[in-house]
Amino acid sequence: MASVARSLRKVFVGGLPWTVGTNELRQYFSEFGHVVNAFVIFDRNTGLSRGYGFVTFGNPAGFNSALNQQKHILEGNVLQIQPAN
Template structure:
């Protein structure tokens, strides 16, 4: 499956430990400093509407994803983010 993603040029990151105040726009805004973000989505609980504290960010270039991974610390609204390839 990873090769299928690479063939299409989509590179996805899991982002954990998001503050509950962060929505899709804030997530996109943070990661756009690394390059063009194709999609940024925070996962919300369907019953409560509250953030589950994680989301996903998709880039179209592997080099952008690698730039994110090479950055030692990611801090958003005071939380250290857990960033991993998805």
């Protein structure tokens, strides 16, 4: 049951600059609420960012705050944010 509740607070983040890693992603989204987990997906062969990641918030307020933000810009890139499945 806990994993279901946690998945309801997880967001997909697309459009990440290749310079953004897990720490930068966590730091950016922590302004919206407590971040339990944040990670950027990297290509296994090249080690380069694939341009997307996921953020899990510790509570619904942070999750909703991030989703309700009109526009997310990180290092000059406009991010695409949506609830993760």
